[in-house]
Amino acid sequence: MAEQGKGKKPAPGKRSGNQPKRPTASRAPERARPGATPAKAGRAKTPAFDVDSDLDKSGLAEFFAPVAGFGVTMSTLFRPVVTEQYPFEKAPTAPRYHGRHQLNRHPDGLEKCIGCELCAWACPADAIYVEAGNNTPEAQYSPGERYGKVYQINYLRCIFCGLCIEACPTRALTMTNDYELAGTTREKMIFEKDTLLAPLRSGMLAAPHPMVAGLSDGDYYRGDVSGPTTEQVAWVKERRPEDESLSAAGAAATRAAKGGKE
Amino acid sequence: MGLEEKLPSGFVLGKVEDLVGWVRSSSMWPVTMGLACCAIEMMAAGTPRFDLARFGMEVFRASPRQADLMIVSGRVSHKMAPVLRTVYDQMSDPKWVISMGVCASSGGMFNNYAIVQGVDHVLPVDVYLPGCPPRPEMLINAILELHKQVIKGAPLGEHRAEINRAVEAAALNAVPTQEMKGLLA
Numbered sequence: 001m002a003e004q005g006k007g008k009k010p011a012p013g014k015r016s017g018n019q020p021k022r023p024t025a026s027r028a029p030e031r032a033r034p035g036a037t038p039a040k041a042g043r044a045k046t047p048a049f050d051v052d053s054d055l056d057k058s059g060l061a062e063f064f065a066p067v068a069g070f071g072v073t074m075s076t077l078f079r080p081v082v083t084e085q086y087p088f089e090k091a092p093t094a095p096r097y098h099g100r101h102q103l104n105r106h107p108d109g110l111e112k113c114i115g116c117e118l119c120a121w122a123c124p125a126d127a128i129y130v131e132a133g134n135n136t137p138e139a140q141y142s143p144g145e146r147y148g149k150v151y152q153i154n155y156l157r158c159i160f161c162g163l164c165i166e167a168c169p170t171r172a173l174t175m176t177n178d179y180e181l182a183g184t185t186r187e188k189m190i191f192e193k194d195t196l197l198a199p200l201r202s203g204m205l206a207a208p209h210p211m212v213a214g215l216s217d218g219d220y221y222r223g224d225v226s227g228p229t230t231e232q233v234a235w236v237k238e239r240r241p242e243d244e245s246l247s248a249a250g251a252a253a254t255r256a257a258k259g260g261k262e
Numbered sequence: 263m264g265l266e267e268k269l270p271s272g273f274v275l276g277k278v279e280d281l282v283g284w285v286r287s288s289s290m291w292p293v294t295m296g297l298a299c300c301a302i303e304m305m306a307a308g309t310p311r312f313d314l315a316r317f318g319m320e321v322f323r324a325s326p327r328q329a330d331l332m333i334v335s336g337r338v339s340h341k342m343a344p345v346l347r348t349v350y351d352q353m354s355d356p357k358w359v360i361s362m363g364v365c366a367s368s369g370g371m372f373n374n375y376a377i378v379q380g381v382d383h384v385l386p387v388d389v390y391l392p393g394c395p396p397r398p399e400m401l402i403n404a405i406l407e408l409h410k411q412v413i414k415g416a417p418l419g420e421h422r423a424e425i426n427r428a429v430e431a432a433a434l435n436a437v438p439t440q441e442m443k444g445l446l447a
Contacts, residue, residue, distance in 0.1 A: 082310050082311050083311060083313045083316075084311060084312060084399075085316075086312060086402050086403075087402065087403070087406055090399075091399075124371050125364070125370055125371035125373075126373065154368070155364075155392040156364055156367040156368035156380070156390060157364055157368055157369075157370055157371070158394075159364055159370060159371050160393065160394055179393070179396075179397060179400050180399075180400065180403045181392050181393070181400065181403075182389050182390065182391045182392075182400065182403050182407045183389070183392075184388065184390070184407070184411070185390070186368070186380070186382070186390065189390055
């Protein structure tokens with residue numbers, strides 16, 4: 001390096017453009033004149049960085065060199081298979097995975113959503129559209145004054161960040177672990193309330209029906225309601241006798257009433 | 263165009279169509295079109311853990327001439343849009359598009375001047391895939407949805423001409439994407 005510093009020769013970078021074949025140009029400055037035989041000189045001085053050189057390999061290693069790469073292949077044959085056979089066997093997601101949304105219900109079947117639009121305000125992608133409707137005595141969908149009349153989530157905007165879930169004051173909106181959402185048109189990817197609303201669990205009574213007598217919406221949020229009452233079932237039976245949820249809900253209500261008495 | 267347009271329609275052609283659809287769906291080569299973070303998940307889908315090779319599509323082609331599927335993965339900026347269209351035009355004819363992730367599908371959270379609000383402004387999209395980014399399983403799910411479509415319909419001969427006419431008529435009557443309102447915009 002000290003010799004190079006004297007400045008007799010042009011910079012190594014400049015020279016390498018003229019003589020690309022010689023790998024050790026900077027190490028042998030005094031032989032780097034254009035007239036000299038550069039390749040020979042370089043080889044004699046140092047083997048340096050010659051990837052094709054087999055000099056330092058033993059005979060055996062040299063013999064197996066062409067197939068050495070198969071060592072990885074062969075050893076992989078004896079390792080367990082890591083492939084997930086996805087469409088045939090579904091590996092479960094993390095328990096708190098952010099999947100498709102769900103609008104939950106109270107145990108008696110009333111919807112938890114009160115149409116406050118906080119989810120829509122929280123959404124960074126403007127994917128949620130909510131329109132609230134007034135609950136009336138004849139059509140009570142959720143405890144309290146209002147319910148979500150129109151509820152749409154555009155899954156082509158939603159980034160599954162979960163801010164809507166954090167914003168929801170009644171825990172009406174939560175996320176499921178369902179992630180198979182591919183669709184063929186834009187219209188189909190806007191999920192309406194009928195898709196988002198949680199299905200009625202056995203024993204729930206389909207809305208609309210009045211709240212449990214004597215309880216306020218605050219009692220609903222505190223979890224004081226465990227299922228439909230016989231009065232609610234009677235109310236629905238009078239107005240919608242063909243309702244499918246009636247039989248299971250009626251059974252649950254009578255069971256609860258008996259349990260309360262005993 | 264050629265002989266295939268002159269084929270008579272009927273039972274035999276229907277069976278040939280089924281066979282062609284099956285063959286096409288069993289070996290679909292995607293063109294490399296990774297534009298943003300979704301591309302990472304797309305690459306993950308090709309790794310041994312998810313193994314797209316199970317469906318005959320592990321080769322991501324760098325040349326559009328050799329590809330028949332375009333997975334648009336990531337947000338498409340206005341500057342990228344003509345490039346995207348050029349690559350699509352260069353792909354040979356039975357070709358499909360998956361719009362992977364919300365940014366490609368509708369602009370996603372980037373509702374601004376820089377991003378094309380949905381790649382269907384530029385290309386005809388066959389399958390939309392939400393997610394930000396979608397996990398590799400979701401991509402595989404979308405690909406399988408596409409396979410279902412491909413197996414169903416590979417119109418040849420008379421069928422093809424009929425269907426092309428119907429598609430063109432429907433496209434002329436449809437509301438342009440840029441004139442859609444509300445959540446569809």
